[in-house]
Amino acid sequence: MYPENWDAFRVFETMRTQWRTGMxxxxxLDYTAIPAVIDLLNIPADRRQLFGDLRVMEFEALDVMAEQRIQESS
Known part of the structure; x- marks a missing residue:
C-alpha cells in the first residue's frame, strides 16, 4: 500500500460496520460517521482529499459486493 493511502485505508477499515443497506x-457508507472516525483516529489529513479517497474505496467495495451477489444467485 502506498503511504499516501494509509490514512484513507484506516478510516475505511474502521467504517466497516457503517454501511447503509437496502433491499x-x-x-x-454512512457519511455522517466519517468525521467522528477521522477525529477518533486523530488523522490530521486534508478531509476533502481523504473523502475523495474513501469514495474510491467505497465504489470499489460496492462493485465487489455486487459481483458476489451475482455469483451467489447463479
Whole structure:
C-alpha cells in the first residue's frame, strides 16, 4: 500500500460496520460517521482529499459486493 493511502485505508477499515443497506444489500457508507472516525483516529489529513479517497474505496467495495451477489444467485 502506498503511504499516501494509509490514512484513507484506516478510516475505511474502521467504517466497516457503517454501511447503509437496502433491499439489494449495501448502498454506500454512512457519511455522517466519517468525521467522528477521522477525529477518533486523530488523522490530521486534508478531509476533502481523504473523502475523495474513501469514495474510491467505497465504489470499489460496492462493485465487489455486487459481483458476489451475482455469483451467489447463479
Amino acid at each position: 439489494c444489500g449495501a448502498t454506500g
